Amino acid sequence: MFADMYRARVLAIGCAGVLAFACALLAAKARAGAGDAQKPSNELVKLQQEQVATLREASEVAGQLFAHGVGSIADVNRLNRMLVDAELKSATSHNERVSILQDALAAAKKQEEFASQQAQAGVASALAPLEAKAYRLGIEVSLAEEAK
Numbered sequence: 001m002f003a004d005m006y007r008a009r010v011l012a013i014g015c016a017g018v019l020a021f022a023c024a025l026l027a028a029k030a031r032a033g034a035g036d037a038q039k040p041s042n043e044l045v046k047l048q049q050e051q052v053a054t055l056r057e058a059s060e061v062a063g064q065l066f067a068h069g070v071g072s073i074a075d076v077n078r079l080n081r082m083l084v085d086a087e088l089k090s091a092t093s094h095n096e097r098v099s100i101l102q103d104a105l106a107a108a109k110k111q112e113e114f115a116s117q118q119a120q121a122g123v124a125s126a127l128a129p130l131e132a133k134a135y136r137l138g139i140e141v142s143l144a145e146e147a148k
Contacts, residue, residue, distance in 0.1 A: 040092075048090035055083040073118070077111055081135070094146060101143045108136040 040048070059079040065071025084104045091097045112132035118124035 045090070048086065051086045052083065052090055055079060055086050059083050073114070073124075077132075077135075080107060080111075084139075098143065098146050101139055101146060105136065105139045105143065108132070108139050112136050 059076070062071050062075045062079045066073055066076050084100065087100045088097060091100055112129060112135075115124060115128040115132040119126055119129050
């Protein structure tokens with residue numbers, strides 16, 4: 001029973017993460033299609049900067065909590081994905097988006113490796129490495145789209 005509840009929770013978290021990432025990719029693609037000519041308002045820029053700073057701090061805290069055995073890797077991954085989304089939304093140039101995606105790709109590769117290790121050790125479900133791989137592939141797709 002507990003294992004079934006755990007699997008359902010992991011699946012729900014995974015689905016939510018994949019959905020959030022898909023929305024982020026669609027938003028980034030829409031912005032990229034609009035071109036770099038549109039300048040955001042000062043108020044929007046300030047809000048985006050505050051969001052990115054807050055997510056960076058939250059991501060660091062989640063990482064520290066996980067390192068001390070108090071937090072979950074799901075929190076770390078979720079916050080890192082939210083941070084990438086916020087950074088992409090605030091990016092004002094093609095080169096900036098490419099840089100953000102390259103950094104995200106390097107982190108996603110590490111997350112995928114870690115998820116595979118956890119699944120092999122029986123600490124995470126078999127879904128964890130698949131979710132991590134899907135996320136990495138999504139970033140690679142975004143990078144390929146930026147290269148067009």
